[in-house]
Amino acid sequence: MNKLTKSSTDKILFGVCGGMADFFNLPSLIVRLLFVFVPGSIAIYLIFALFLPKKSLY
Template sequence: MKNKLKKSRTDKSISGVCGGIAEYFGISSFGVRLLFLFLPANVLIYLILVNTMPDTPRSL
């Protein structure tokens, strides 16, 4: 598997979690943000992902 779940460097509003999930699945980041908005435990899940998802490495 080549794609790994990582925070996005380009599509981020807070820390890049939703942008990274959107890039991984090939969908719109707006849809992922809406999904987080309506999840019951959205803050807890987001905080866990912010701390566990690796950053995208910098490119030259």
């Protein structure tokens, strides 16, 4: 089962968009664009950055 985690390799700020892209099997650019253009998503991004666990490399 795939867990929603922050990416440790595909990240610009905290790895939230990279982790969500892995989880939903989408390109990370699409997820980043959604976070930029959807109103109110900055607050959701910050909550995810604080509470999502980091993805283990192993």
